[in-house]
Amino acid sequence: MPKFIHDDTGMQYITIMVHSLDPVLKRIKEHKVKLLGSTPVPLNEQDHFVLVQDPDGTIIELIGPLK
Numbered sequence: 001m002p003k004f005i006h007d008d009t010g011m012q013y014i015t016i017m018v019h020s021l022d023p024v025l026k027r028i029k030e031h032k033v034k035l036l037g038s039t040p041v042p043l044n045e046q047d048h049f050v051l052v053q054d055p056d057g058t059i060i061e062l063i064g065p066l067k
Helices: 021-030
Strands: 013-017 047-053 059-065
Touching: 021 047, 021 059
Parallel strands: 013 059
Antiparallel strands: 047 059
């Protein structure tokens, strides 16, 4: 599995905007999906981002408020 975006060809990164990160983080924890880096990271007063990686190696960035 690629460890970096530039390690492979094709789509390697996708950003998804969500209304709330809390239910997403709950499901991530329930399914034992590893968070990448020290996420969630604040982007501004309201929004944060979380990074995960799917089984094919695609990095998924989730952006939204923690509520």
